[in-house]
Amino acid sequence: MITAGIDMGSRSVKVVLLEELNVDGAPALKYGVKKVHIMMPGDLDQDVAANKAYDEVLAAAGLTRDDVKVVFATGAGRKQVAFAAEGITEMTAGAKGAVFMFPQARTVVDVGAEEGRGMKTDGEGRAIDFAGNEKCAAGAGSFAEAMSRALQMTLKEFGDASLKSDKSIPMNAQCTVFAESEVVSLIHSATPKNDIAKAVLDAVASRVCAMVRRVGIEGEVVLIGGMVHNAGFVQSLKGAMGVDTISLPDMPEYISALGCALIAAERQHR
Amino acid sequence: MSSQAVLVIDGELYGFNSMRTGNNSPDSATNALQGVMDKCGMKLEDIHYVVGTGYGRVNVPFAHKAITEIACHARGANYMGGNGVRTILDMGGQDCKAIHCDEKGKVTNFLMNDKCAAGTGRGMEVISDLMQIPIAELGPRSFDVDVEPDAVSSVCVVFAKSEALGLLKAGYTKNKVIAAYCQAMAERVVSLLERINVEEGFFITGGIAKNPGVVKRIEKLLGIKAMETKIDSQIAGALGAALFGYTLMSKKAAAA
Amino acid sequence: MIANYGYKDGSGEYYISIDTDKCIGCTAERACLTACPKQMFEIITDDYDDEVAWIKKPNCRTLAYDCADCKPSGGYSSLPCIAACTPGAIKHSW
DSSP states (O other): OEEEEEEEOSSEEEEEEEEEEOOTTOSSOEEEEEEEEEEOOTTSOHHHHHHHHHHHHHHHHTOOGGGOSEEEEESTTGGGOTTOSEEOOHHHHHHHHHHHHOTTEEEEEEEOSSEEEEEEEOTTOOEEEEEEEESOGGGSHHHHHHHHHHTTOOHHHHHHHHHTOOOOOOOOOOSHHHHHHHHHHHHHTTOOHHHHHHHHHHHHHHHHHHHHHHHOOOSEEEEESGGGGOHHHHHHHHHHHTOSOOBOOSSGGGHHHHHHHHHHHHHHTO | OEEEEEEEETTEEEEEEEEEOOSOHHHHHHHHHHHHHHHTTOOGGGOOOOEEOSTTGGGOTTOSEEOOHHHHHHHHHHHHHOTTOOEEEEEOSSOEEEEEEOTTSOEEEEEEEOSOSTTSHHHHHHHHHHHTOOHHHHHHHHTOOSSOOOOOSOOSHHHHHHHHHHHHHTTOOHHHHHHHHHHHHHHHHHHHHHTTOOOSSEEEESGGGGOHHHHHHHHHHHTOOBOOOSSOGGGHHHHHHHHHHHHHHHHHHHHO | OEEEEEEEETTEEEEEEEEHHHHTTOSSTTTHHHHSTTOOEEEEEOTTSOEEEEEOGGGGGTHHHHTGGGSOTTOOSOOHHHHHOTTOOEEEOO
């Protein structure tokens, strides 16, 4: 049986196809995963983009729409995916996907471009509780992205630069728009770029961490979402949360789409 | 952004001067003050009492006292608009203040928001840059639309900017995008005002007073017209500070 | 006077309001100062020469995060600052 999970984010569509493999004697279901990720072309409506991404992943897997038993959607734009049988929240999908990748995970931190949140999950990947920063760019990847632009760096370079600093400069501005001016004045006062990068990533990490603490930090901590690729942010988050290790999936952007496809598969067995 | 100096003689407004704040706020304060004295044909030595207010209030040289901009705005608005002033909105470049005051100009309820750029002049600058249209033209242009669009839905300026770009791509004219943004700004400000109990006697100060695109929409949402004033509302804070100075000096004289 | 300290951003409205009429002549021996685990309260002389509590300036921009530890997402029955302020001067907007 094949199911599909579509994560309709604000800027990109992520699709995961999940094949349930019936292996003899296996204690639990096994799955094979195929994924595709397209940036949302600016001139496309969300439903058109969803169809395009879905067709691409099917073509890559050598499948047709008829081969897929059921499609579930998640993400901020999940209601725009007209061909999905059901929409599930990002929290439900993220927790499910994270626990599938890391069975010991109980605290899931999801930091994407537009939101940062923490979830507490049980061993089945059911989200028990969550708290987040939504609809404010300061609590998410957008904040770091805007500041990296001010330093004329890519977000990746920005993260790497931050790792080279051991300073802790507090940022006064809490708003992305005001922080841009603060970063510009730090540049003018000849503050090393590495230190500015660390100050910015520490600031985002501390905001995200405050939200995660509302759900409580316990068990293995997993970070999902696009900010996983930012080594500097991961380091800052460890510091803010006071943990030695944070588990990082190798396909962090797809975890919610994966969780979505897993839930779709499970529902077929009910 | 700018420094205002107001001269009050025997409790009445005598003269004022406004100038851009340079990098050094003590110098800006001195220059603004010197300016108003020059205009009135007087010397700095003629001043009996100086009160500083605003962000740089602790940096005002030879100030006898520093008083917050909240209290000063209420006092200044009470002078300019009369004792019927109850609700004051001050929207500056970096912050937004909502104040409720009594018939004496004493603050009864207030809030300030300097954390978030939404609902500040800075938020307006962002759309001005994005549209490549000078700030002063935003208001008039926002009324030059076939139908009034829905407000931009994002509060956050960063997200509102993306949303505005999306609207342009979807075929909105620049004016219509500006109208949607001004409406969002008005809704934002009204949501702040609601926390402090809006009453008739509505007085607007700060840069926003000069943007009819936002002011008219706020008036419509509240169902209350803003009060008119002959004096430049930009000086409300400094005027209030000078009036506080007059009261403080009179008290001191009475005690002596 | 109702003094609202905090902010409203895209994510929500975060104000701690202090009713200064109840705060003046505090009958709780300024218990807010020690009750807040982040020590956000401070006694100042306001513009009308009254001694009242306010929220320290930097915290006014970070309340959603500063108060997070006292507001677990699973729910809570009371907040230390509000419990300590027996005159009932302190309110949270969220």
